[in-house]
Amino acid sequence: MGLKDFFKNRQLKKAEKLQGKIALNGSVNGHDIKTPPPICDDVLCSLWTKCQSCKELLYTSDLKKNLSVCKNCGYHHRLTSQERIDQLVDYGSFIEIDENVLPDDPLNFVDLKPYKDRLKEAAKSSGVKEAIITGYGNINNSPVALGVMEFQYIGGSMGSVVGEKITRLVESAILKRLPVILISSSGGARMHEGILSLMQMAKTSSALKSLHEAKLLYISLLTEPTFGGVTASFAMLGDIIMAEPQARIGFAGRRVIEETIRQKLPKDFQTAEYLLENGQIDMVVPRTSLKNTICDLVRLHKQNHKPIGSNNGKGIFHEMPILARI
Numbered sequence: 001m002g003l004k005d006f007f008k009n010r011q012l013k014k015a016e017k018l019q020g021k022i023a024l025n026g027s028v029n030g031h032d033i034k035t036p037p038p039i040c041d042d043v044l045c046s047l048w049t050k051c052q053s054c055k056e057l058l059y060t061s062d063l064k065k066n067l068s069v070c071k072n073c074g075y076h077h078r079l080t081s082q083e084r085i086d087q088l089v090d091y092g093s094f095i096e097i098d099e100n101v102l103p104d105d106p107l108n109f110v111d112l113k114p115y116k117d118r119l120k121e122a123a124k125s126s127g128v129k130e131a132i133i134t135g136y137g138n139i140n141n142s143p144v145a146l147g148v149m150e151f152q153y154i155g156g157s158m159g160s161v162v163g164e165k166i167t168r169l170v171e172s173a174i175l176k177r178l179p180v181i182l183i184s185s186s187g188g189a190r191m192h193e194g195i196l197s198l199m200q201m202a203k204t205s206s207a208l209k210s211l212h213e214a215k216l217l218y219i220s221l222l223t224e225p226t227f228g229g230v231t232a233s234f235a236m237l238g239d240i241i242m243a244e245p246q247a248r249i250g251f252a253g254r255r256v257i258e259e260t261i262r263q264k265l266p267k268d269f270q271t272a273e274y275l276l277e278n279g280q281i282d283m284v285v286p287r288t289s290l291k292n293t294i295c296d297l298v299r300l301h302k303q304n305h306k307p308i309g310s311n312n313g314k315g316i317f318h319e320m321p322i323l324a325r326i
């Protein structure tokens with residue numbers, strides 16, 4: 001008998017026992033109960049998680065305690081944006097900004113279903129309003145501006161809102177003189193918005209150029225998976241580009257490249273380790289040391305950084321207005 005069956009049987013026995021009591025008294029512990037509690041497969045499955053890499057059955061609470069990294073094989077499971085924020089930012093310090101910048105459907109786009117319906121479904125299934133959450137928080141007491149992409153929202157694709165929220169975050173980081181950390185997990189630009197999504201590549205890159213000119217640090221963290229227009233813009237523009245172990249990072253997918261060049265690619269092609277070996281990223285950092293590594297880099301940069309402009313620490317960009325664009 002497998003573990004899942006064991007727990008299912010145990011739940012069934014409990015339910016039968018409960019039904020017996022109801023039949024005798026019509027109540028349990030003094031409360032009237034008409035039907036026994038339903039046995040939900042989600043509840044059973046939530047006790048155990050099968051590792052997506054080595055297929056080992058892991059106790060979910062142990063997996064969560066280990067930051068969703070498999071203790072058996074070291075595979076880094078995908079995180080939601082909220083889980084990522086909880087792991088990285090000091091408890092209670094995160095303040096979200098621009099949460100009400102919401103997507104629209106400027107092209108009235110329809111593929112298999114209307115884009116408007118996709119947006120509603122994505123918000124419902126992912127629990128977030130767009131494919132990125134931006135805000136400020138402390139990492140081991142060091143203040144940072146943070147943007148975390150949400151892969152569950154239409155594959156973490158970059159539409160007008162994602163580009164706008166990143167640009168606003170970077171511009172406000174310049175005003176507040178904060179380092180920027182962007183955590184990418186994306187399939188690329190959102191084609192439902194056509195050219196408007198592609199324009200976000202230029203917009204975010206331009207904002208990061210201003211951050212660079214203001215001599216502020218930008219750390220880009222690439223997580224499984226980061227592809228397309230996101231890789232081709234802000235994700236690869238970091239002063240320091242780091243990635244999680246085994247994360248797949250690239251522009252076009254492996255199959256598309258193989259069919260185009262008619263060659264077999266190396267087995268580890270487009271992995272974080274392959275990119276590190278070929279000089280495309282600066283470091284591969286396990287999730288368990290991510291918070292301390294980012295904090296060390298932020299503090300190191302702060303020591304060498306002399307604020308430009310006025311002496312009150314506000315800098316020459318203090319009066320720069322933040323313009324709303326979609």
Ligand SMILES: [Zn+2]
Binds near residue numbers: 054073
């Ligand atoms: Zn594993």
